[in-house]
Amino acid sequence: MRVVFAGSAEFSLPVLRALAASDQEVVSVLTAPDRAGSRGAAAPRPVKAAAAALGIPVAQPPRLTEEVWRQVSPGARADVLVVAAYGQLIPVSVLESLRQGGLGVHPSLLPRHRGASPVVAAILSGDSRTGVTVFRMDRSLDSGAILGQAELPVGGTDTTTSLTAKLAELGGDVLVQVLRRLEAGGVSEIAQLESAATFSHRLTRQDGRLDWTYTAEIIDRHVRALSPWPGVTVPLQGTWVKLLRGAPDANAEDAGDIAPGEILQQGPDWILVQTIEGAYRVELIQPPGGPQMSPAAFLRGRQRAPRGGSGA
Numbered sequence: 001m002r003v004v005f006a007g008s009a010e011f012s013l014p015v016l017r018a019l020a021a022s023d024q025e026v027v028s029v030l031t032a033p034d035r036a037g038s039r040g041a042a043a044p045r046p047v048k049a050a051a052a053a054l055g056i057p058v059a060q061p062p063r064l065t066e067e068v069w070r071q072v073s074p075g076a077r078a079d080v081l082v083v084a085a086y087g088q089l090i091p092v093s094v095l096e097s098l099r100q101g102g103l104g105v106h107p108s109l110l111p112r113h114r115g116a117s118p119v120v121a122a123i124l125s126g127d128s129r130t131g132v133t134v135f136r137m138d139r140s141l142d143s144g145a146i147l148g149q150a151e152l153p154v155g156g157t158d159t160t161t162s163l164t165a166k167l168a169e170l171g172g173d174v175l176v177q178v179l180r181r182l183e184a185g186g187v188s189e190i191a192q193l194e195s196a197a198t199f200s201h202r203l204t205r206q207d208g209r210l211d212w213t214y215t216a217e218i219i220d221r222h223v224r225a226l227s228p229w230p231g232v233t234v235p236l237q238g239t240w241v242k243l244l245r246g247a248p249d250a251n252a253e254d255a256g257d258i259a260p261g262e263i264l265q266q267g268p269d270w271i272l273v274q275t276i277e278g279a280y281r282v283e284l285i286q287p288p289g290g291p292q293m294s295p296a297a298f299l300r301g302r303q304r305a306p307r308g309g310s311g312a
Contacts, residue, residue, distance in 0.1 A: 018172025216278035
């Protein structure tokens with residue numbers, strides 16, 4: 001089957017590579033335009049570099065329209081469009097021009113966590129399992145019929161980065177299986193249950209601004225889910241710091257009436273902070289405008305006693 005692939009984010013890369021290594025023919029790749037670098041030079045998209053290494057033609061339209069599709073992609077000769085974290089809406093006319101339409105590769109078990117941030121949403125929700133769905137693209141967002149799914153567990157230390165990497169590898173495998181079944185005429189299409197649908201919004205910096213009135217478990221989910229962006233910031237000794245690494249401390253003794261934000265204990269390179277429920281062990285932070293450091297080093301620099309402030 002002749003495939004046009006559209007993808008821009010890191011999640012796209014293993015999917016593209018699995019597709020290129022399969023018995024399908026990738027005739028063209030669409031990806032977002034290069035980003036401006038820190039010194040003004042354009043930074044190439046990772047999918048662009050991967051496609052070039054595979055010898056596949058690449059197009060980077062700012063906006064995919066029907067006219068652009070005719071100009072930059074061999075649509076008339078392709079059988080199917082595969083979309084994985086492309087970042088643009090696909091015109092219905094483009095989908096209808098292809099013999100097999102469009103297939104989306106989405107890192108969740110649809111209809112759960114439709115939308116822009118499904119991996120983040122799975123961690124924030126405390127899901128024990130997530131997965132990948134290959135679905136038939138239609139007029140609505142992530143709502144088309146399911147052609148294939150596969151599950152995997154969400155580990156207690158998984159971050160968005162680590163979980164996305166595992167889901168991308170899984171997504172490539174599921175996609176290749178679906179394309180083979182499509183070619184053989186043996187794919188069952190299962191309608192999504194709308195009453196079970198949930199949605200994940202596009203992240204903003206405000207999503208990472210927390211305080212210690214959350215539980216230790218909820219803070220931990222945010223730290224893992226919002227890494228690397230936007231990250232979590234919390235109040236500590238009168239300022240806001242980025243919380244880079246830590247974990248709930250199951251061995252912490254009952255703190256009684258200690259207020260959230262109080263520092264319970266301090267070690268050589270960690271501190272234990274009281275939350276509204278449980279204690280959180282802080283292991284790595286970044287002060288405003290400063291380097292990454294241990295919280296103990298941060299406190300020594302501010303010349304404050306371990307129990308000297310509420311952190312509010």
